[in-house]
Amino acid sequence: MAPKVSPTKPKAPGVSPSKGGSPAKGTSPAKAQSTPTAASPGKKRKPVSCLRHFKAIAALTGPVNMAVFMPVVLVHSLTEKWVPPAPIFGLDYKSQDGMLVLGGGLLLALFGYLLLVKSVGSFHDADGTIAGDDPPKVLAVSGPYAYVRNPLVYACVFINVSAGILAGMYAIMYWAVLYWLVMWIYIACYEEPELLERFGAEYKSYSEGVGRWFPRCTPWEPLTTMMA
Secondary structure, three states: OOOOOOOOOOOOOOOOOOHHHOOOOOOOHHHHOOOOOOOOOOOOOOOOOHHHHHHHHHOOOHHHHHHHHHHHHHHHHHHOOOOOOOOEOOEOOOOHHHHHHHHHHHHHHHHHHHHHHHHHHHHHHOOOOOOOOOOOOOOOOOHHHHOOOOHHHHHHHHHHHHHHHHHOOHHHHHHHHHHHHHHHHHHHHHHHHHHHHHHOHHHHHHHHHOOOOOOOOOOOOHHHHHHO
């Protein structure tokens, strides 16, 4: 008698009969199933180049012009000197009161310039610069903007007041107050309506959570504010 031959099942093309029904060698399950792309944050925004910031500063835009050049020009125009005159408000530089006033002016200037740099950094995070023709592509809500809506204005006011203290001139302080009033009118009548038109509900939620001039004690969080 001829030996019995067990019937063989036809093999599926391209699949090897490995144990456990696993795929053929060379094809891993990880490659067989594609990784979902929803978990990835997507394409990151290209950071703003330093050249764009340099062009914005070189263009002498409002905040930089107010913070750097106007105090120097005012000191020169009022004293015909490029160096602030002494004494400060009638106080001798070497006196105790004079040193306190001088130290206060230097600290205020340092804080103002630090606030200016941090505010420019917030524009960088929002893919833009402080130049009027190169604004952020998204609403800037990080850094100082998480505490108050107009930190750039505060920075310029602080720097000009410190220049008035260091130069011993009330005129520069008056200029700082005038600048703040002008910016208040400009922001309320033009800038805020324009931002509301551009960003809609996002800016409305931001303006409700962050004060125009009075800073918050804690940083504003968009999701928390919108859900509240």
